[in-house]
Amino acid sequence: MGAIPTQRETVSLATGASAHPSETSAQVRAELPGTSLAPGAARALVRVALADWTEQALPGTEYLTDRHADDALLVVSELVTNAVVHAGTDVGVAFRLEPTGTLVVEVSDRHPARAPRSTDAESSTETPEYGRGLRLVATVSDAWGITYRTGVKTVWAGLPPDRDAVALTAAEGIEAYAGERGPGLHAVDGDRAPRGPWDSVEQWVRRGTGGTTTPTGPQVTGEASGTGARPETDGTGENGANPGTVAPDSGGQRDVRDRQWLGRGALSFLAEASDLLAGQLDEDRIASLAAQLVVPRLADWCAVWLEDESLGRADWGDGSTSVGVRLARVWHGSEHRIEELRRALEKDPPRPPAPWRSGPVTHPWPGYALGPRGAWGAALAYRLVAGGRPLGTLVIGRAAAVRFPDEITGLVEDLGRRVALAIGTARQYARQATISAVLQRGLLPGAVAEIPGMRSALVYEPRDQGGPSGDFYDLFPAGDGRWCFAVGDVQGKGPEAAVVIGLARPWLRLLAREGYGVADVLDRLNQLLLDDATEAADAAARALVVVGGRPVAPGDGPQTRFLSLLYGTLVPFDGGVHCTLASAGHPLPLLLTPDGDVRTVARPQTLLGVVEDETYTSETFDLRPGDSLLCVTDGVTERRNGSRQFDDDEGLAVALAGCAGLDAQLIAARVRGLVHAFGDGPPEDDLALLVLQAE
Numbered sequence: 092m093g094a095i096p097t098q099r100e101t102v103s104l105a106t107g108a109s110a111h112p113s114e115t116s117a118q119v120r121a122e123l124p125g126t127s128l129a130p131g132a133a134r135a136l137v138r139v140a141l142a143d144w145t146e147q148a149l150p151g152t153e154y155l156t157d158r159h160a161d162d163a164l165l166v167v168s169e170l171v172t173n174a175v176v177h178a179g180t181d182v183g184v185a186f187r188l189e190p191t192g193t194l195v196v197e198v199s200d201r202h203p204a205r206a207p208r209s210t211d212a213e214s215s216t217e218t219p220e221y222g223r224g225l226r227l228v229a230t231v232s233d234a235w236g237i238t239y240r241t242g243v244k245t246v247w248a249g250l251p252p253d254r255d256a257v258a259l260t261a262a263e264g265i266e267a268y269a270g271e272r273g274p275g276l277h278a279v280d281g282d283r284a285p286r287g288p289w290d291s292v293e294q295w296v297r298r299g300t301g302g303t304t305t306p307t308g309p310q311v312t313g314e315a316s317g318t319g320a321r322p323e324t325d326g327t328g329e330n331g332a333n334p335g336t337v338a339p340d341s342g343g344q345r346d347v348r349d350r351q352w353l354g355r356g357a358l359s360f361l362a363e364a365s366d367l368l369a370g371q372l373d374e375d376r377i378a379s380l381a382a383q384l385v386v387p388r389l390a391d392w393c394a395v396w397l398e399d400e401s402l403g404r405a406d407w408g409d410g411s412t413s414v415g416v417r418l419a420r421v422w423h424g425s426e427h428r429i430e431e432l433r434r435a436l437e438k439d440p441p442r443p444p445a446p447w448r449s450g451p452v453t454h455p456w457p458g459y460a461l462g463p464r465g466a467w468g469a470a471l472a473y474r475l476v477a478g479g480r481p482l483g484t485l486v487i488g489r490a491a492a493v494r495f496p497d498e499i500t501g502l503v504e505d506l507g508r509r510v511a512l513a514i515g516t517a518r519q520y521a522r523q524a525t526i527s528a529v530l531q532r533g534l535l536p537g538a539v540a541e542i543p544g545m546r547s548a549l550v551y552e553p554r555d556q557g558g559p560s561g562d563f564y565d566l567f568p569a570g571d572g573r574w575c576f577a578v579g580d581v582q583g584k585g586p587e588a589a590v591v592i593g594l595a596r597p598w599l600r601l602l603a604r605e606g607y608g609v610a611d612v613l614d615r616l617n618q619l620l621l622d623d624a625t626e627a628a629d630a631a632a633r634a635l636v637v638v639g640g641r642p643v644a645p646g647d648g649p650q651t652r653f654l655s656l657l658y659g660t661l662v663p664f665d666g667g668v669h670c671t672l673a674s675a676g677h678p679l680p681l682l683l684t685p686d687g688d689v690r691t692v693a694r695p696q697t698l699l700g701v702v703e704d705e706t707y708t709s710e711t712f713d714l715r716p717g718d719s720l721l722c723v724t725d726g727v728t729e730r731r732n733g734s735r736q737f738d739d740d741e742g743l744a745v746a747l748a749g750c751a752g753l754d755a756q757l758i759a760a761r762v763r764g765l766v767h768a769f770g771d772g773p774p775e776d777d778l779a780l781l782v783l784q785a786e
Contacts, residue, residue, distance in 0.1 A: 093259065095379050095592055101287045102778050116151070116183050116187045116188055116195075117139045117140075117144050117149045117150075117151070117187045117188045118185060118186065118187040118188070119136060119185070119186050119187075120183070120185045120186075121133070121136050121183070121184045122181055122182075122183055122184075122186065123171065123181065123182045123183075123184060124181050125183075125513045128369045128370050128516075129171050129172075129174075129175050129182055130167075130168045130171045130172045130175070130218075130365045130369060131370065131679050132364060132369075132370030133167045133168065133171040133182075133184050134164050134167060134168055134362065134365075134366065136167075136184060136186060137160075137163050137164055137167050138164070140188075141160055141163070142153065142185055144188055144197075144316075146172055149188065150190035150408075151188045151189055151191060151192045151193075151252075152188065152192045153192070154191070154192025154252035155192070156252070157250070159192075159247065159250065159252060162194075162232075162250050163186070163194045163196065163230065163250055163361065163521075164233040164258045164359075164362055165359070166196050166228055166231060166232065166248050166250065166310075167184065167186065167196050167198070167361055168361070168362045168365055169193070169228060170196060170198035170228065170246050170248070171198055171540060172365065172402040172508075172509065172512075173198075173246070173430075174198050174199075174200040174246070175512070181201065182198060182199065182200055183197075183198070183199040183200075183243075183245075183314065184196075184197070184198055184199075185197040185198075185199075186676045187739075191252070192251070192252030193249050193250065193251050193252060194249070194250040195247065195249050196248050196250070196252075197245055197246070197250070198246050199241070199243050199244065199246075200244055200246065200247040201242055201243055202668065203565045205527065206473070210422075211324055215430065218511060220455075220493065220573065222276060223752060224396045228246075228322075231250060232248040232249055232250050232251075233249055233250070233251045234248070234671065235247060235248035235249065237468050242547065251677070254778045256427075265320060268313075276315050279463075291304070291330040294685070296756055307692045314519045320502060329394075331561065333606050337764055351712075356671075359507055360384075360388065360502070361502070361506065361509070363514060364384050364506055364509055367380055368380060368381075368386070368509055368512075368513040368779035369513070369729075370518070370544045371517060372514055372517050372521070373517060374395075374514050374518060374521070374748035375419050375420070376417070376422040376511075377510060377513045377514050377517060378419040378483075378514075379420045379422075381420070381485060381506070381510045382393055382394070382395055382421070382422035383422055384422045384506065385422075385485075385503065385506070386422045386423065386488055387424040388422055389487065389499050389503055390487035390488055390489050390490050390503075391423065391424050391461075391465070391468070391486050391501075392421070392422065392423040392424065392428075392461070392487070392488045393420075393421075393485065393486065393488075394418060394420065394421045394422075394431060394432075394436050394485075394486045395418075395419050395475075395483060395484070395485050396416045396418055396440060396441060396483050396484045396485075396486070396488075396511075397416065397419045397482065397514070398415065398416050398418065398481060398482060398484075399415060399416075399417065400485050406443075408779065409601070414689065415482070416440050416441070416484070418433065418437050418440070419483070421433040421436060421462075424495060428460070428461055428462065428465075431460045431461075432457060432460045432461060434459055434460070435457035435458060436460075436486070437509075437635050439455055439457070441454060441472045441484040441486060443669075450473030450474050450485075450504060450507065451471040451472060451473050451495075451503070451504065452471065452472050453470070453471065453472070454470040454471060454472040455470065455488050456470050456488065457488070461490055462464055463492035464490060465491070467491065468488055468489050468490040468491055469488065469489050469492045469493060469494055469495055470487065470489075471486070471487055471488075471495060471500060471503070472484060472485070472486045472487035473485045473486075473487075473503060473504060473507040473716065474507075475507055475510055475511035475514060476509040476511055477508075477512050477514065477515035478515055480515070482511055482514045482518070483511075483514065485503070485510065487503055490703075498753055520653055520705070521552060525785075527559050529583075530559045530586075530589045533755050534563060534592045534593060534596065535563060535564070535565075535591060536564075536565050536566070536567065540567050540568050540574060542566075542574045542661055542663065542668075542783075544663040544680040544785065544786050545661065545667060545668060545714075545783060545784060545785055546754060546755040546756075546779070546783075546784045546786060547566060547755055547781065547782065547783050547784070548755040548756045548759035548760075548784075549564065549566075549779075549781050550759050550760075550762075550763045550778065550779065550780045551564060551776065551778075551779045551782070552726075552763075552778040552779070553777045553778075554625075554726075554774065554775065554776055554777050554778075559584070559585060559586070559588055559592075560584065560588070561580055561581040561582070561583060561584050561588040561592075561777060562578075562579070562580050562726065562777040562778070562779040563578075563579050563580075563581075563592045563595075563596060564576075564577065564579070564781055565577045565596055565599065565600070566577050566781070567603075568767055569603040569604050569660065570590040570604055571606075572662060572663070573601070573603075573660050573661070573662050574660070574661045574662075575600075575603045575659070575660050575661070576658070576660075576722070576781065576783065577596070577599055577656060577657065577658045577659065578653045578656075578657045578677070578722045578723070578724060578779060578780075578781050579592070579595065579654055579655060579656040579657070579658075579677070580654070580656075580677065580724045580725060580779075581595075581652065581653070581654050582652060582653040582654070582779070583652075584586045587652060590652070591652045591654055591700075593622070593656060594620070594623060595616060595620070595656070595699075597601055597605065597618065598615075598616055598619060599612065599658065602615055602616070603660070605680075608660075608671070608709070609658060609659060609660055609671050609672060609673050609709040610673060610706075610708055610709045612658060612704060613656070613673055613691075613699065613707040614700055614705070614707055615660060616654075616656070617699045617700060617701075617702075617705055617707070618677070618703075618704075620652060620654060620699055620700035621653075621700055621703060624652055624700065634700065651698055653676070653698045653699065653700045653701055654675070654676075654695055654698065654699040654700055655675060655676040655677040655678075655698055655699070655724075655725075656674075656675045656676075656677055656699055657672065657673075657674050657675075657677040657680060657693070657722050658672065658675075659671055659672025659673070659709075660671060660672075661714075661783070666715070666716075667713045667714055667715045667716065668712070668785050669711065669713055670692075670711065670712055670714050670720065670783075671709050671710070671711040672709060672710060673693060673696065673707055673708065673709040674693040674694070674695060674696060675696050675698060675707060676695070676696065676697060676698030676699070676701075678693045678719055678724065678725055678727070678728045678738075678743075679692075679693050679694075679695065680693055680721060680722045681720070681721045681743065681744055681747050682712070682714075682718060682719070682720055683718065683720075683721065683747050683748070683750060683751065683758075684715075684717070684718055684722075684751075685717035685718070685720040685751065685752065686751065687748050687751035689744045689747050689748045692710060692712055692720070693710055694708075694710070696708070714783070714784075714785040715785060716785050716786060717784075717785065718784070718785050719747075719750070719755065719758055719778065719782055719783070719784040719785075720782070720783040720784070721743075721747055721762070721781075721782055722780065722781045722782075722783075723743070723762075723779065723780040723781075724777065724778065724779045724780070725776070726774060726776035726777045726778035727743065727762070727766050727778060727780055728743055728770050728781075730757060730766050730768050730770060730774055730776075730778075731770060731775070731778065732770045733769070737765075737766055737769045743762075746761070746762055747767045749761070750762070754784065755782040755783070755784040756782075758782045758784070759780060759782045762780060763778075763780065766778065
């Protein structure tokens with residue numbers, strides 16, 4: 092079975108016989124990073140595995156039912172969510188189908204410092220972040236447990252087959268599953284049809300609600316769990332309608348809807364919510380999704396406040412302050428009420444409790460902003476907390492309601508944890524993106540120099556991989572009628588690459604302006620990189636000794652940072668430009684003449700930062716009017732299409748030969764277009780190319 096696409100995750104899968112000699116079960120395993128994307132990746136793993144095993148008719152698949160598959164999706168989602176919130180480390184997932192039809196789920200994390208919670212008891216000083224996942228596991232499985240090994244904690248659960256449903260005939264099984272075990276049948280274009288076990292939870296919601304992912308939810312409360320003031324009461328509220336106020340829906344109807352939807356439908360709701368939130372990297376988008384998930388399923392309206400240090404601090408008038416908040420999203424079942432509700436809520440933002448807890452706490456009802464029928468009701472506020480840091484507040488409200496049912500408050504609390512985890516991930520991504528953008532701007536020249544008697548064109552497309560690009564370029568005056576150019580590529584990406592570029596580019600300029608020739612510049616830059624790597628390794632070793640760490644084994648310490656570089660000088664003269672250049676482990680430059688001839692104008696030499704006391708050499712030639720010099724990084728030459736690369740069979744030279752007669756800008760655009768068109772998707776590596784053309 093192939094790898095499952097999970098956005099930013101890398102998932103390696105294996106399927107086949109169990110590693111235990113006594114078992115012949117089918118199984119898959121995956122390693123998932125400890126982020127909000129992990130639950131969605133785990134559910135994708137289960138869906139693909141069930142589909143694959145069913146297609147192969149492996150032993151045990153004859154016992155699979157819709158309910159069995161749903162339970163597996165819910166259990167793996169809850170266990171992975173619990174592990175991510177609890178441990179914050181990478182998570183191992185194993186999913187196995189026994190020949191008896193039992194599905195076994197194992198989720199491991201590498202930080203067993205705190206046991207998962209399966210009860211409601213929580214410390215008054217500790218932020219509750221555990222959810223009710225293990226209560227769910229205990230409900231749908233016949234056995235579950237926790238195994239501790241050195242540095243690893245594994246929670247496992249066994250889900251037995253529903254043999255009674257399997258024993259029935261196909262027609263009887265369909266009717267029994269629909270009538271007794273919840274929404275196993277769905278109306279699809281007027282027909283009743285069973286689902287396959289690999290259907291997604293989102294598909295289940297769409298089918299079960301007539302083609303929408305936001306079915307009409309509960310409208311009025313049942314049992315008490317939070318209070319909302321109404322005109323004739325002191326705020327504690329009692330069951331019954333408010334005289335003179337017409338409720339949006341009768342309590343009986345809403346109670347029935349609550350009972351029908353809660354249970355397995357509510358658990359599927361959490362799985363669907365995790366799917367929708369996974370991979371969202373914009374906090375306002377997450378707030379919008381959260382509000383629309385809540386309304387109208389769980390409440391009549393919902394608001395999400397986000398906290399941000401950049402907004403300053405809010406003064407509550409009693410000497411206490413908190414981080415500034417902004418109302419990111421307001422949603423109501425009736426869209427014409429949204430703006431008036433927003434204005435009312437902005438006047439009374441939620442005040443964070445102390446100590447921070449995820450909720451719920453009573454929130455003031457927004458008066459008559461909802462019209463006569465919404466003049467009173469119940470509103471609850473939930474703190475959005477992830478990683479011990481408060482990120483905002485989620486507020487829900489039901490008009491003409493005395494209290495929220497306990498099941499609803501608990502469900503929203505679980506949803507709030509998922510929303511907070513997604514917001515935390517989005518903010519971390521935004522911080523990283525900002526840092527990367529700032530570093531990238533600082534590592535590249537502010538402007539490309541104009542050279543007398545020459546045209547130049549540049550294409551620079553860094554591939555966003557969570558850090559600064561490893562490619563860089565420069566074109567600058569060196570004095571005495573000389574100009575210098577450089578195109579380089581650092582091994583690796585991110586901060587390590589930024590360090591090398593931040594070291595190399597200023598030294599290139601300094602050495603060039605001091606009058607050093609091309610070969611001498613490469614000699615000195617090579618030694619500089621080697622010295623810097625040695626100093627970094629020594630500093631790391633000393634730091635380990637100070638803290639009592641183990642000796643650094645070969646290959647464990649800071650690695651030598653390699654740099655491929657094409658560097659040259661340009662000196663204009665009457666009738667052309669003298670060019671001297673050298674390539675240190677870099678794709679060789681190509682010279683295009685006006686008649687379409689293409690040739691390389693350098694010889695390959697060793698990467699910088701590899702060999703001590705390496706001696707570099709340079710080549711000199713003249714660029715005549717109409718001659719064009721093309722310099723690229725390996726993002727161009729190694730652009731892939733299956734097993735083929737763009738520069739196979741001198742592909743780059745062929746592409747450049749077709750540019751005869753074009754100016755520098757058109758040559759750069761033509762080569763870029765051919766590189767992009769070579770593969771199916773966008774380039775997978777940074778891409779940089781520089782065209783220098785004599786006039």
